[in-house]
Amino acid sequence: MKKNGLQRNLALTMAAVMALSLTACGTSSNTGSDKTTVSGDGQQTASMPADPADLKGSIIVGGWPSGDDGFKAALNGFHDKYPNIEVEFQFTDTTSHHQSLATSLAAGSGAPDVAMVEGAYIAQYRDSKALTNLLDEPFNAEKYKNDFVALKWDQAYSVDKSQFVAVPWDVGPCTYFYRTDVFEECGLPTDPAEVAELMSTWDGVLKAAKAVNKPGERWLVPNAAYFYQLMYCNRDYYDEKMNLKLDREGDLDCLNAIIDLRADQLDMNVDMWSTEAYAAYASGACVSVATGGWFGGFLKTDIDPDGTGHWGVAELPGGIPHCNWGGSFLVIPEQSKNKEAAWAFIEYMLCSAEPQNEMLEAVDYFPAYTPAYDNTAIYDAEDPYFGGQKTKALWASISEDLEPVFNTIMDVTAEGCIYNSVNAGLNQGLDAQGIKDLLAKDIEDATAELKNQQIQVYKDAGLWNE
Template structure:
């Protein structure tokens, strides 16, 4: 009998192993790096769960998710969704509405950076993704270039001041003010949208791309282009990285995460030459951000929800992810960690994260509209016509408005 008991225990343990739940989690880089660190901690709480990661590149991941949603086949239990896709997935019916029981996510919403909740909410009020990380928008500048041109960054806190500084920089150092003038138009369009609206539509769904907000945004970009202050370089190209390395471009607007890219691979040798400040004229915008949702086909929804809560509402998890991949936590409590008060060496010892935390809390919540993507495409085309082909601004915007209206059917 003495020999039988351990054997019996072993068999039971084996049965237990066999009954292990497998959670499939589909993510894109570098969220997988954060998860690899966090899964062991999750398994301490839930030892009978095996988390299986499916990692694909950003574009492939979302394409695969779209196809899987279309056919209802091969969906994971938990899916990461980038902010560029969350609106589209929210309007579809493929993800669980986390507002409803048994999730009742409503109680957690106040824990997150406010604008993120709106991003993951469909126009009919369904809430489909818990925010994981965010990308507060910030204003990067090269202190060495500004000093050479004797430009005070404080004078760049209005758009006219920014452009005037650009002229001085170009004249004295030869460096361009910005890589692409279109960036300035986009910040203005996105940051001036009224709270709880889409940037392109009013609350009744009317197209507003010919309103003064858009006209001014286009005019600012055009002024920069005609003054020859932008390098006409597209983002994520070799020329872009090269401009950062050589300082031929003095400023860049981007998400706070750009600092990590600059430091790690784009221009590590420029350490100490960069500084950040808030965007001009009290504008706040966000660049990027990720969410986690539960596809309705999942067979392990209860466990998937536990994982979601563990990753997004636990301060420890969010701080661990921040320390592993530098992803700015969406959870407000995690932003209070002492690490946020540390000086960032790459930015010459600036306490930049405090600044970014402040920016994140001021970004206005916007409402997703199912035609946002197509409106973005059409407005981009109009902007490119204005900047590159000399098209008249009111004419370009009127045409864009008409094109968007035809698409809404």
């Protein structure tokens, strides 16, 4: 995306925090509950009370909108189970939240008891000793491992797998959103399966783009570069030797299609998050966009609230495999004075089907907790906004297909390069390999410092061989 400079700076800040916190002291005192047990080696560990009403005190939950709206939708049930825990919300914009959290973790004070972490940055946090290891007593988070989307759960382990610091909240299964009314007008199929079949090849994508195009008035997508970004959407940019790995099946075919789309002015050539793109989605001037399933919520509430029946959802075009875009986690800072109550909040909200689905209905955060999908009344329901499609069933199917990948602290910076580098290559008239080479150089330059920090993490863990 265009904000790659800001992303890189934030990544560097959090990587520095991680480096500092790796050398931090051990577990801090835990004063939320006086109950302790004695382990086999004679050390005391905290324990959860048998009666939830015995958990008392207050916790602060921090994050960014609309996470607070999601939590509030499930809060009555939490208070029914934990009547003596008070919850205060501290929510601000995503960047400010992460900057404040990083500062508080480095300082050792000022962090909330429960904090949201955006999926893009989880690699910067997962080795931090400033966060509570949820594998330990009394949390025992590992018991939930098989109940979560594998890709998301795996991201929260430290590099040596000795700690697990974050529970996944949501997942962003990627799909293709398209204007059914415009497709019908242009003689294209509107049924999701038929649209997916038509656009399963880049020739099909170009055919659709030409069919809907009105020069200077209507385009297939906001920016063709995002098709290429989807090929790396799981943020698996590096191998375990920290070598950049941009080679993907069909990557040059994708770039050649992007070159043709831009040459024929079949994309708007604007950022998909820009005001111009938002207005074009609503008016039908921009006919489609491929992104995470959460975009459906944006369409309904912010972008095109009057668009009921004018949108469809299909599998990704161009043969791009199932992938994830976004998603968030919840962590407990080690400095929290009420970790048991903080864990009770996380466990209730994220490790239970009913609250997960209440939050889904409120803010369209698609659960990473897969038992939530068993509610057929929700996941087999027809969505009127999308012409009666069973969109949640589609997203659930994609989510369950997402396997773990290798992530690093460089990933968010690498991702930030794609939009600018691909567009720069298009502007320079480079061929597909030329664009790919330019992107590789830009990523390597932008991530050099972060790569050294990541390698040091592996060295400290005894996992790096020169």
